[in-house]
Amino acid sequence: MGKKVVIARLRENKDDDLRDALDNMPPYYDESDIVREALRQFFFGHEGRQPVLMGSQVNSKVVVEDAVDIVLERSDEEFDLEGNLDNFIKE
Template sequence: MGKKVIIARLRPNKDDDLRKALNNLPPYYDESDIVREALRQFLFSHEGRQPSFIGSQVYRNTPVEGVEDIALERSDEEFDLESNLDSFIKE
């Protein structure tokens, strides 16, 4: 069936843009899905099918307007996770 695993090495100073983009992917994206989609686009030009991922939707090099970072603060309040989960499940 051919290759089941493809190993690619990102080269210093040549693939820094790829390394940065992969490091900045949201955690819910699987890198292997992105690589497979890129190979399909390169090899087949998406003939006869819509792309699963569009790069500009996955990774943005510039910040999105109107989106602000949310700063998390540690709370000193006592928090009982078990009782909160129980009350949430019973509702």
């Protein structure tokens, strides 16, 4: 089958952007999925297939505008968690 493992070294001062992107990647993405997709795009382009992962989706930063502070207050009111769960399950 050929190569089963591809090893790539990220070079200091040349690949810092890639290192930063991988370090800031959401935990639900697998690095190997991204490398495989990048290799497919490099070798085959997008002929006949849509890319599975888009770099802009992987390395997007969430910007929150008009953020509102939420203040939590302690309540002295009794809260029946068991009863509320039972009622929720029955519905």
